[in-house]
Amino acid sequence: MTEQLAGGDLSRLRQLNALAVVHVLRGRPALTLTELSRDTGLSRPSTEDVVLQLQSQGWLEEVQPAPGVMGRPARRYRFRSDAGWVLGVDIGGHTIRVLAADLDGEVGHTVRTPVAITAGRAERLAAVDAAVAECLAAAGLTGADIWAATVGTSGLVDAAGRVVLSVAFPEWTGVQLAQHVGRLVGGTVLVENDSRLAALAETWRGVARYAQHVVYLLAGLRTGTGLIIDGRLHRGFGQAAGEIGALPELGWIRAQEHLRSWTGAPAGTDPDDLAGYVFASAREGDRKATAVVRRYARELALGASALVLALDPQLVVLGGGFSRSADVLLEPLRREIEKRCVRIPEIVTSTLGDEAVALGAVKLSLDHLQEHLFDVRTGVAAPVRPAR
Numbered sequence: 001m002t003e004q005l006a007g008g009d010l011s012r013l014r015q016l017n018a019l020a021v022v023h024v025l026r027g028r029p030a031l032t033l034t035e036l037s038r039d040t041g042l043s044r045p046s047t048e049d050v051v052l053q054l055q056s057q058g059w060l061e062e063v064q065p066a067p068g069v070m071g072r073p074a075r076r077y078r079f080r081s082d083a084g085w086v087l088g089v090d091i092g093g094h095t096i097r098v099l100a101a102d103l104d105g106e107v108g109h110t111v112r113t114p115v116a117i118t119a120g121r122a123e124r125l126a127a128v129d130a131a132v133a134e135c136l137a138a139a140g141l142t143g144a145d146i147w148a149a150t151v152g153t154s155g156l157v158d159a160a161g162r163v164v165l166s167v168a169f170p171e172w173t174g175v176q177l178a179q180h181v182g183r184l185v186g187g188t189v190l191v192e193n194d195s196r197l198a199a200l201a202e203t204w205r206g207v208a209r210y211a212q213h214v215v216y217l218l219a220g221l222r223t224g225t226g227l228i229i230d231g232r233l234h235r236g237f238g239q240a241a242g243e244i245g246a247l248p249e250l251g252w253i254r255a256q257e258h259l260r261s262w263t264g265a266p267a268g269t270d271p272d273d274l275a276g277y278v279f280a281s282a283r284e285g286d287r288k289a290t291a292v293v294r295r296y297a298r299e300l301a302l303g304a305s306a307l308v309l310a311l312d313p314q315l316v317v318l319g320g321g322f323s324r325s326a327d328v329l330l331e332p333l334r335r336e337i338e339k340r341c342v343r344i345p346e347i348v349t350s351t352l353g354d355e356a357v358a359l360g361a362v363k364l365s366l367d368h369l370q371e372h373l374f375d376v377r378t379g380v381a382a383p384v385r386p387a388r
Helices: 008-025 033-040 044-057 121-138 177-182 194-205 255-260 271-283 287-311 321-340 353-373
Strands: 060-063 076-079 085-091 095-102 107-114 146-153 163-165 188-193 214-219 223-229 315-319 346-349
Touching: 008 033, 008 044, 008 076, 033 044, 044 060, 085 121, 085 194, 085 353, 095 121, 095 353, 107 121, 107 353, 121 177, 146 177, 146 194, 146 353, 177 188, 188 194, 188 353, 194 214, 194 223, 194 315, 194 353, 214 287, 214 321, 223 287, 255 271, 255 287, 271 287, 271 321, 287 321, 315 321, 321 346, 321 353
Parallel strands: 085 146, 146 188, 214 315, 315 346
Antiparallel strands: 060 076, 085 095, 095 107, 214 223
8 A cells, every 4th residue: 555655545545534614614614633634534644734834835724813812722624715706696586696706605696787688798798797897896806806707697508608598688599608708717617507596505505405306496587497306406408497487388488478467556557567566466365366377377387396296306496586485386386386397396495595696606506616616636736717
């Protein structure tokens, strides 16, 4: 064994030891060498060598003892989660959201910039630029401080970060989002469907943290879905997994029309605001509004039931803007799914609200860095500031 470790294997062992220390420290308070040795299973001398290496690379720093501590306290070390930053960007119909987070995923600043649902490509991209610039400035960062950014958008997205097809926003099909946002930050830019990012956020910090098989339903002015299979985001061979709403027979294309057909709202109400009035009236016991909500739930349940029957998920999460009215929507949705499915999964409401897509974008950015900076195949890479 000694002979084997004399060459490349010894270097590999040092990589794995460094990775073990980083994994123990990330997201935790500062630890002493003794605590690190215990939690990693490394010897005290090996732990000290690894800590010195990670300090020189900029990943760890020694934490000064609190004022008033008597004697010579044990040295404590923390992971430098502020060594780099990631962005999560959600390009919504009415709002652009940008989150700046450190390497532990702690959000340092959030920006919300309004945009008209009718905005064309140039206007919407300008709103993205403004929101990113405002978020960076408020967090005291520059684009060069961003090691990875993920952009969430409606529609089909290819591996190059181009929107292949989107019917939600005017002039949005064909936009090169990765290329556009790449002008603003120094690191890698990823682009992903918004429903998938919301599903990822639910398994990270939402109601699906314990679940390995999840169907996420985005219920709002449009309908979408994100799938988690075996704990991983499922995209499919051509990035089109979950696009069950393309089948007109399942009713997702026309589902919102039931809500817009309600006549109980004040004259002149924007069609996009009608849903709020319908849910509010159903909550107050209005029979016509309740009937409209049930028809909407039935349409939503058709596609949801098809996914449940195909995937047999542990959990169905109701998210999107309409999830704020889950008190009147969830029960009729559950009843409709129960009518059609062999096994009924748990059906719950998202707790992340409007932040779900942007949080999922942060998580995907962190996952990208995990693969490239903290991976068992490569060890721990030095935190080099990305080139612009």
